[in-house]
Amino acid sequence: MEYEVVVGLETHAELSTITKLFCGCSTKFGAEPNSQVCPVCLGMPGVLPVMNKKAFESAMKVALALNCTINKFTNFDRKSYYYPDLPKNYQISQNYYNLGVDGYMNIDVNGTIKKVRIHNVHLEEEAGKLIHPEEVGANYSLVDFNRAGVPLLEIVSQPDMRSTDEVESYMQTLRKILLYTEVSDCKMQEGSLRFEASISLREKGTEKLGNRVEIKNLNSMKSVIKGMEYEAKRQAELLDRGETIARETRLWDEVNERSERMRSKEEAQDYRYFPEPDLLPVLIDEKWMSEIKSTIPELPFDRRQRFMEVFKLSDYDASCLTEEKVLADFFEYCLSISDRPKAFCNWIINDLLREAKDRKLDIYNLPIKPKQLAALVETIERGIISSTIAKEVFSEMILTGKDPQKIIEEKKLVQINDEGFIESVIDKMIASNPNVVEDYKKGKKNALAFLIGQVMKETKGKANPKLVNELLVKKVGG
Amino acid sequence: MSLLQSTAYQIKNKIISREIKSVDLVSSLFTRIKHVENNIQAFIVTDEKKAIHDAIEIDKRIERGEEVGLLAGIPVAVKDNICTKSLPTTCASKILQNFIPPYDAFIVRRLKEEDAIIIGKTNLDEFAMGSSTENSGFKITRNPWNLECVPGGSSGGSASAVAADVAYMALGSDTGGSIRQPAALCGIVGVKPTYGRVSRYGLVAFGSSLDQIGPLTKDVRDAALLMQVIAGYDSCDSTSVKVPVPDYMEGIESDVKGLRIGIPKEYFATGLKSDVHTVIKDALKVYKRLGVEIIDISLPHTEYAVAVYYIVANAEASSNLARYDGVRYGYRSNNAQGVIDMYSKTRAEGFGNEVKRRIMLGNYALSSGYYDAYYLKASRVRTLIKNDFDAAFEKVDCIMSPTSPVPAFKIGERANNPLEMYLSDIYTIPANLAGIPGISIPCGFSKEHLPIGLQILAKHFEEKKLLQIAYAFERETDFHLKKPPLNVSSLQGA
Numbered sequence: 001m002e003y004e005v006v007v008g009l010e011t012h013a014e015l016s017t018i019t020k021l022f023c024g025c026s027t028k029f030g031a032e033p034n035s036q037v038c039p040v041c042l043g044m045p046g047v048l049p050v051m052n053k054k055a056f057e058s059a060m061k062v063a064l065a066l067n068c069t070i071n072k073f074t075n076f077d078r079k080s081y082y083y084p085d086l087p088k089n090y091q092i093s094q095n096y097y098n099l100g101v102d103g104y105m106n107i108d109v110n111g112t113i114k115k116v117r118i119h120n121v122h123l124e125e126e127a128g129k130l131i132h133p134e135e136v137g138a139n140y141s142l143v144d145f146n147r148a149g150v151p152l153l154e155i156v157s158q159p160d161m162r163s164t165d166e167v168e169s170y171m172q173t174l175r176k177i178l179l180y181t182e183v184s185d186c187k188m189q190e191g192s193l194r195f196e197a198s199i200s201l202r203e204k205g206t207e208k209l210g211n212r213v214e215i216k217n218l219n220s221m222k223s224v225i226k227g228m229e230y231e232a233k234r235q236a237e238l239l240d241r242g243e244t245i246a247r248e249t250r251l252w253d254e255v256n257e258r259s260e261r262m263r264s265k266e267e268a269q270d271y272r273y274f275p276e277p278d279l280l281p282v283l284i285d286e287k288w289m290s291e292i293k294s295t296i297p298e299l300p301f302d303r304r305q306r307f308m309e310v311f312k313l314s315d316y317d318a319s320c321l322t323e324e325k326v327l328a329d330f331f332e333y334c335l336s337i338s339d340r341p342k343a344f345c346n347w348i349i350n351d352l353l354r355e356a357k358d359r360k361l362d363i364y365n366l367p368i369k370p371k372q373l374a375a376l377v378e379t380i381e382r383g384i385i386s387s388t389i390a391k392e393v394f395s396e397m398i399l400t401g402k403d404p405q406k407i408i409e410e411k412k413l414v415q416i417n418d419e420g421f422i423e424s425v426i427d428k429m430i431a432s433n434p435n436v437v438e439d440y441k442k443g444k445k446n447a448l449a450f451l452i453g454q455v456m457k458e459t460k461g462k463a464n465p466k467l468v469n470e471l472l473v474k475k476v477g478g
Numbered sequence: 479m480s481l482l483q484s485t486a487y488q489i490k491n492k493i494i495s496r497e498i499k500s501v502d503l504v505s506s507l508f509t510r511i512k513h514v515e516n517n518i519q520a521f522i523v524t525d526e527k528k529a530i531h532d533a534i535e536i537d538k539r540i541e542r543g544e545e546v547g548l549l550a551g552i553p554v555a556v557k558d559n560i561c562t563k564s565l566p567t568t569c570a571s572k573i574l575q576n577f578i579p580p581y582d583a584f585i586v587r588r589l590k591e592e593d594a595i596i597i598g599k600t601n602l603d604e605f606a607m608g609s610s611t612e613n614s615g616f617k618i619t620r621n622p623w624n625l626e627c628v629p630g631g632s633s634g635g636s637a638s639a640v641a642a643d644v645a646y647m648a649l650g651s652d653t654g655g656s657i658r659q660p661a662a663l664c665g666i667v668g669v670k671p672t673y674g675r676v677s678r679y680g681l682v683a684f685g686s687s688l689d690q691i692g693p694l695t696k697d698v699r700d701a702a703l704l705m706q707v708i709a710g711y712d713s714c715d716s717t718s719v720k721v722p723v724p725d726y727m728e729g730i731e732s733d734v735k736g737l738r739i740g741i742p743k744e745y746f747a748t749g750l751k752s753d754v755h756t757v758i759k760d761a762l763k764v765y766k767r768l769g770v771e772i773i774d775i776s777l778p779h780t781e782y783a784v785a786v787y788y789i790v791a792n793a794e795a796s797s798n799l800a801r802y803d804g805v806r807y808g809y810r811s812n813n814a815q816g817v818i819d820m821y822s823k824t825r826a827e828g829f830g831n832e833v834k835r836r837i838m839l840g841n842y843a844l845s846s847g848y849y850d851a852y853y854l855k856a857s858r859v860r861t862l863i864k865n866d867f868d869a870a871f872e873k874v875d876c877i878m879s880p881t882s883p884v885p886a887f888k889i890g891e892r893a894n895n896p897l898e899m900y901l902s903d904i905y906t907i908p909a910n911l912a913g914i915p916g917i918s919i920p921c922g923f924s925k926e927h928l929p930i931g932l933q934i935l936a937k938h939f940e941e942k943k944l945l946q947i948a949y950a951f952e953r954e955t956d957f958h959l960k961k962p963p964l965n966v967s968s969l970q971g972a
């Protein structure tokens with residue numbers, strides 16, 4: 001039988017606020033275990049939470065970016081379950097009045113635009129981390145509460161995805177939005193961005209959703225795709241054999257690329273949600289909402305469309321430039337100085353990006369500033385230097401951070417446009433390479449390229465290549 | 479009257495004028511504690527050394543003519559569910575035995591800022607769950623008026639200590655009557671402030687939407703003095719309210735002529751003991767003499783208050799007490815295998831029966847499929863109860879009733895009947911559900927010569943008015959001056 005796979009994703013993103021959600025402890029990653037804790041995030045008797053406004057606003061920003069309706073009245077709920085990394089044995093989360101509901105996100109699936117609905121966006125607190133000793137037979141585990149209380153955003157999609165391509169695009173698009181809105185660093189290896197998938201199959205062409213299975217422990221986007229493929233196959237085999245799919249939660253085993261049952265629906269936890277009495281409900285008025293809305297930058301999807309339409313960039317170029325907000329910002333900064341989109345695009349996605357990658361730096365932290373790149377492009381366009389020389393100037397700029405004009409001046413790299421001088425060099429080259437000239441006259445076209453190369457070499461690349469070409473053709477006859 | 483029998487207000491002036499030294503006061507207080515404590519068992523822990531040290535420091539500062547705080551040199555006791563950095567905070571539970579918090583509660587910081595001497599931590603029903611202090615995991619506190627009787631609860635230790643003159647003032651917490659009821663049963667003054675008036679930061683949570691810290695004192699003026707210290711906004715408690723704190727002492731003598739007093743008919747129905755009723759009627763006569771207007775009112779949803787309270791408070795408690803799991807602090811069972819076993823053994827061994835009963839009730843009310851029928855419905859009825867008060871306060875300035883339907887009962891008498899015990903708080907619970915302030919003041923005695931309390935309720939943030947109304951009664955009567963038949967000489971041989 002042919003099946004359609006139906007996927008929904010739950011995304012957890014740690015918000016990159018300076019302090020935790022309900023106390024003043026630092027959220028910095030990688031500190032000494034239990035060095036960023038206080039009575040509040042340790043769940044000591046008698047402590048009370050105080051909401052981090054910045055975290056709340058970041059959550060609202062994402063909810064708005066995902067086109068959610070913001071609940072004018074929102075509050076927090078306690079989600080109860082026992083686990084040693086959860087200090088109070090309840091997590092302050094949202095259940096009854098989520099911050100944002102009924103949103104959507106457009107994704108690009110191989111050139112086709114698809115709308116994925118967002119069920120809700122809500123804010124909660126992160127748990128700590130268990131550390132299991134490596135010694136064999138150890139009868140204890142350790143807990144590190146540094147992450148406990150870090151603000152955590154949960155984004156729940158509707159089961160709107162039908163293929164691995166769609167899931168991949170959803171994850172990438174969402175990640176970009178979180179980066180663009182500057183709310184999370186989205187470092188999957190540090191756990192600040194995590195996905196859980198719920199997957200079901202149904203006979204192609206039918207409407208009714210099948211029993212869904214949740215997959216946890218998907219530690220990378222690759223795992224999500226693999227876990228999804230595995231699960232779809234597993235369910236298809238079961239259905240083909242006439243068996244029913246048990247509603248359950250499964251754990252993905254990254255090493256062995258398989259999933260194992262964690263618990264069935266019957267064993268599912270009763271979280272006993274009820275409104276958190278220690279926090280007041282949050283009332284959101286139009287003014288606050290529009291304030292937050294105004295801080296949302298143009299989002300990657302829209303920006304890419306605009307780059308294609310306004311600057312006539314290719315899909316590939318526009319996608320590359322909008323991959324990261326800093327790239328697109330750099331690009332537009334350059335454009336504000338001079339209107340040469342294609343040239344800037346090439347320099348940024350080829351040269352700057354390569355340099356940034358080599359140096360493991362953000363593009364803004366490279367010594368070349370938009371103003372300098374614009375100046376470089378301008379000298380090329382005005383014929384002051386050739387594009388070959390420009391590469392040399394660029395390398396020097398990366399090393400020293402000097403202005404291109406200064407480098408050109410210091411190294412005397414200005415393009416030679418003096419026809420008389422170029423002709424004299426051409427004469428010299430013709431004289432010392434009679435065979436090549438003969439070859440050319442016999443019809444060997446690439447002999448000309450050799451001669452051009454010789455002239456350029458002689459002038460240390462400074463001769464205007466266009467002029468050299470013209471004059472040479474005139475001389476040797478073409 | 480001996481120094482120990484004086485009020486904090488009287489002592490305060492003597493200390494500041496250097497007529498007496500705080501250290502002498504503290505020393506004689508601890509001598510009395512040694513004589514009396516065996517009988518009343520009010521304290522879980524005392525700290526004589528630190529108290530003496532602090533008193534000496536304050537005496538020195540007064541001698542040097544330095545500015546001192548509102549409670550300079552006054553010995554104060556703190557209920558043992560309020561966190562103190564230097565002293566264990568056990569909530570009278572084995573699960574927190576020997577637990578010393580790494581921080582001071584907001585109000586403990588305030589006490590220290592105002593130069594009070596914290597003498598010790600008082601006994602309570604475990605995690606403040608009870609109305610008799612019999613549910614303490616450590617000891618049973620006795621009523622100084624009759625050692626065979628309970629002091630009420632859950633702030634029984636604080637009430638007993640103040641009544642027995644082993645603390646000038648004490649702090650308690652009131653979730654459903656836990657300050658007012660023991661104050662009534664011990665013949666002292668107890669105030670439950672408006673929800674949000676006093677920071678809960680550092681009060682070990684029982685029912686978070688109901689809990690409020692308040693004073694237990696020898697008279698109304700002392701209650702005003704202690705309110706002055708503990709009231710106020712705290713940025714660490716999101717439910718504390720930014721309402722300016724008035725001067726509670728100023729104008730406390732204002733007369734009450736023309737005051738409209740509401741008498742809710744539902745509070746004088748079945749279950750009210752006849753001699754309590756008589757005493758309350760006499761108290762109202764005192765007010766009538768002062769020119770008040772007595773108005774019959776109705777609080778129609780009163781009959782649901784106890785049920786609503788036990789759903790809301792227990793639901794919140796079941797979640798608040800989830801953190802006592804043996805992982806980070808407090809008691810941990812040492813014969814457990816694995817983490818789940820550690821949880822269940824730790825909690826089975828660490829909590830007492832009443833606490834377990836309430837955790838189970840609370841979890842039940844919150845469980846999937848029951849939430850709407852219990853917690854949600856209770857929250858709605860809670861709103862109706864609040865509306866009852868709002869409507870009543872349109873017509874009257876305050877509401878008066880007995881604090882408790884009965885005077886102090888015998889130890890063990892109700893211990894095996896939780897339902898009957900829960901009804902002890904029938905008149906006090908509605909104020910917690912509505913968040914309004916209430917005071918209990920001594921207003922007479924039962925046939926067995928046990929104290930009876932008059933409860934006065936007012937609108938949100940009208941503590942000042944409550945104190946004025948209460949003071950007007952106190953000035954006309956001498957019930958607050960009566961001392962329990964507990965004197966050092968008769969006890970020394972015991």
Ligand SMILES: [Zn+2]
Pocket residue numbers: 020023024025036037038039040041042149
């Ligand atoms: Zn913290």
